Amino acid sequence: MHRLVIALVTLLGLVGAAVVASYLLLFSVGTDRAARLAPDESAVYVNVYLQPSAGQQMNLSELIGRLPGFADDASLDAKVDQVVQNLLAGSGIDYRRQIKPWLGDQVAIAAWPGDAGIAEAQPVLIAAVKDREAAEASAADFVGTSGATFTTQTHESVELHVSADAAYAFIDDMLVVGADALSLETVIDVSRGAGALADRDDFRRTMDEMTTDHLAAAFIDLAAIAREADADQQLSGVSTAGAVLVAEREGLRISGSAPFATGEVEASARAGFALGGEPSSLVDWMPADTIAEVVVFGLRQTLEDAEAAAAGTPEGEELSSALDTLRAVAAFGLGVDLDADVLPLLDREVGLALAGLEGELPSGQLLLRPADPAAAEDALARIVDRLAGVGATAGTEAVGDATVTVVTVPELGEVAYTVSDGTVILALGVEDVAAALESHDAGTSLGASDAYRRTFETAGVRAGNEAWADVRALVALLGGGAELDDDVRDILGQIGTFGFTAPSRDDRIEFHAVLTVEAARPD
Numbered sequence: 001m002h003r004l005v006i007a008l009v010t011l012l013g014l015v016g017a018a019v020v021a022s023y024l025l026l027f028s029v030g031t032d033r034a035a036r037l038a039p040d041e042s043a044v045y046v047n048v049y050l051q052p053s054a055g056q057q058m059n060l061s062e063l064i065g066r067l068p069g070f071a072d073d074a075s076l077d078a079k080v081d082q083v084v085q086n087l088l089a090g091s092g093i094d095y096r097r098q099i100k101p102w103l104g105d106q107v108a109i110a111a112w113p114g115d116a117g118i119a120e121a122q123p124v125l126i127a128a129v130k131d132r133e134a135a136e137a138s139a140a141d142f143v144g145t146s147g148a149t150f151t152t153q154t155h156e157s158v159e160l161h162v163s164a165d166a167a168y169a170f171i172d173d174m175l176v177v178g179a180d181a182l183s184l185e186t187v188i189d190v191s192r193g194a195g196a197l198a199d200r201d202d203f204r205r206t207m208d209e210m211t212t213d214h215l216a217a218a219f220i221d222l223a224a225i226a227r228e229a230d231a232d233q234q235l236s237g238v239s240t241a242g243a244v245l246v247a248e249r250e251g252l253r254i255s256g257s258a259p260f261a262t263g264e265v266e267a268s269a270r271a272g273f274a275l276g277g278e279p280s281s282l283v284d285w286m287p288a289d290t291i292a293e294v295v296v297f298g299l300r301q302t303l304e305d306a307e308a309a310a311a312g313t314p315e316g317e318e319l320s321s322a323l324d325t326l327r328a329v330a331a332f333g334l335g336v337d338l339d340a341d342v343l344p345l346l347d348r349e350v351g352l353a354l355a356g357l358e359g360e361l362p363s364g365q366l367l368l369r370p371a372d373p374a375a376a377e378d379a380l381a382r383i384v385d386r387l388a389g390v391g392a393t394a395g396t397e398a399v400g401d402a403t404v405t406v407v408t409v410p411e412l413g414e415v416a417y418t419v420s421d422g423t424v425i426l427a428l429g430v431e432d433v434a435a436a437l438e439s440h441d442a443g444t445s446l447g448a449s450d451a452y453r454r455t456f457e458t459a460g461v462r463a464g465n466e467a468w469a470d471v472r473a474l475v476a477l478l479g480g481g482a483e484l485d486d487d488v489r490d491i492l493g494q495i496g497t498f499g500f501t502a503p504s505r506d507d508r509i510e511f512h513a514v515l516t517v518e519a520a521r522p523d
Helices: 002-027 053-067 074-087 093-100 134-148 179-189 203-207 224-230 267-275 299-310 315-333 338-346 373-388 432-440 450-459 472-479 486-494
Strands: 044-049 103-111 124-129 151-153 160-163 168-172 174-178 214-221 240-247 253-259 291-298 349-358 361-369 393-399 401-408 413-420 423-426 466-469 495-500 508-516
Touching: 053 240, 074 093, 093 134, 093 495, 124 179, 134 168, 151 179, 160 179, 168 179, 174 179, 174 224, 203 214, 203 486, 224 240, 240 393, 253 450, 267 299, 291 299, 299 315, 299 338, 315 338, 338 373, 349 432, 361 432, 373 393, 373 413, 373 423, 393 432, 401 432, 413 432, 413 508, 423 466, 432 450, 450 508, 466 472, 472 495, 486 495
Parallel strands: none
Antiparallel strands: 044 103, 044 214, 103 124, 124 174, 151 160, 160 168, 168 174, 214 240, 240 253, 253 508, 291 349, 291 466, 349 361, 361 423, 393 401, 401 413, 413 423, 466 495, 495 508
16 A cells, blocks of 8 residues: 555656646747747747637637637637738738648747947748648649749758748758848858857846747847847846737737846936836826827936947937037027936926827827926026017916916927926917826826726836827827728727837836737627
């Protein structure tokens, strides 16, 4: 009996270990076979799983089912096939006949710097093949109908098919397509033992930090791209970035992060990083009818750092010259010192809200939350005085308990502003300033709206730089997409909101982007 118990315990232990090992194998970087063919010098890598988890399939099916013409779950796969078929039809590819029968469970794209740098990099496509015979037949069919002349050559016993514009080869159960033979030979060398992207420690660390349950994943070697573009100084604080595409119940979410080396950057960059840890307060001043907004933290520091970093490059000299011209125009034409009067207003939080169009002018607010509100108010008063010196007129109007200053500049128009609770509200008319004050006081701002809250609940976090838009209203404002295909316009009409946030915390910069899909409306 004792031996039987030991045997059963041992058996259960082995089964448990096998289950755990299978789970880790299934969801680790190791199952990403394309990453084991991508060269270790790859600067950009994107991988799409064509057979995601049951949870991801369920969420994706629910989202697609909300789109016009996709409500019938029984024919969902057929309709998705039809969408892909239509998308590829313009290139002369019959998806159902030439691709679907052999396509496996993943498709990836990898790109690495060439002799002329990352700008001239030629990406390769790596696709899993579940039926090699069918894939070879389809490839031969493509070649026969393309009109291009392909020649055959070998590298490390692998047969390559090469034309003037493209090349392809089968490496075990993977199809690799590139621009030329050299790119394919690089991938073949990896399959024969050369360094693979999957073996890079930074790649593994980056991808291990991403949620394992996703539809697609991406890796970017920011440091390599910066070196190739001579932009090391601009991107000195970051090395790599990773992101995943996830199907949520309310929409699609892209989430990622990049490590930020606070000890290797200037003090201004560290200050900007610190500001990104808090959520925006400016959305609490934006009226509920705002259809799009963007908030940036530390804009002053970003502008000053960008100008300083660009000073040593030929393009930067042109930028510096243009900025000096702008400063001179502002000083002599409007009497405004941009560096002393305007930049301090942008040192903490800057927001722009769009509510619509009044004729040719936008309706909305420019919102500022400077580090020193009293100094900002003094700076605005100086600007008004200087504008008066060049012909502008200024007056005030009462809006509730607030005093709104209205400045009219000849040939430019009217600007109104007030400072309330440390926040500067500027607009192209008193009405928009009043709308911000009223929405804040009544608690009916954009930040309190259900659509805004749901968007960032789907994102999972809200802090740092952000953007939000009511997609349907924005499309209508821009003309309703009259030039778009009917199907595309119908699908856009079902999209709800877009949200983006970039919080900084734990020595990392995160980013989350969400596109929500509204529940299907009755016909």
